[in-house]
Amino acid sequence: MFMGEYSHSIDEKGRLIMPAKFREELGEAFVLTRGLDGCISVYPQIEWKKLEEKLSSLPLTNKNARTITRFLVSSAATCELDKQGRMLVPNALREYAHLTKDVVVTGNLERIEIWDKAKWNENNSFDDMDSIEQGLMECGVLI
Numbered sequence: 833m834f835m836g837e838y839s840h841s842i843d844e845k846g847r848l849i850m851p852a853k854f855r856e857e858l859g860e861a862f863v864l865t866r867g868l869d870g871c872i873s874v875y876p877q878i879e880w881k882k883l884e885e886k887l888s889s890l891p892l893t894n895k896n897a898r899t900i901t902r903f904l905v906s907s908a909a910t911c912e913l914d915k916q917g918r919m920l921v922p923n924a925l926r927e928y929a930h931l932t933k934d935v936v937v938t939g940n941l942e943r944i945e946i947w948d949k950a951k952w953n954e955n956n957s958f959d960d961m962d963s964i965e966q967g968l969m970e971c972g973v974l975i
Contacts, residue, residue: 864925
């Protein structure tokens with residue numbers, strides 16, 4: 833599982849150094865796609881296959897199922913790390929997540945998220961944890 837938060841930067845060619853702690857678990861090839869809340873999600877192949885199976889099982893007659901499948905699959909790209917541990921983030925994904933230079937790379941259990949640093953700070957202040965905790969308790973998730 834992926835965990836932790838790392839500050840990095842994207843170079844002028846769109847390359848990002850993946851944190852060393854994530855590299856082995858990612859494997860040789862992995863998948864980048866649009867993530868929720870304006871980030872990029874990075875999945876090891878095994879986790880991407882699980883997600884593909886879930887998406888494939890959704891009813892084609894359900895508009896929300898078609899929409900989320902398009903959202904995730906149409907932007908997906910298989911990537912690899914170079915010898916320096918860098919990956920090339922496709923331009924369309926950089927534009928989607930507004931990545932220019934400073935980014936935050938976070939572990940999020942089965943996937944990694946890549947955020948524009950300003951957007952990460954804006955969207956993840958964690959100021960309202962009491963109401964989030966209450967909502968999770970109502971869903972049966974205890975912290």
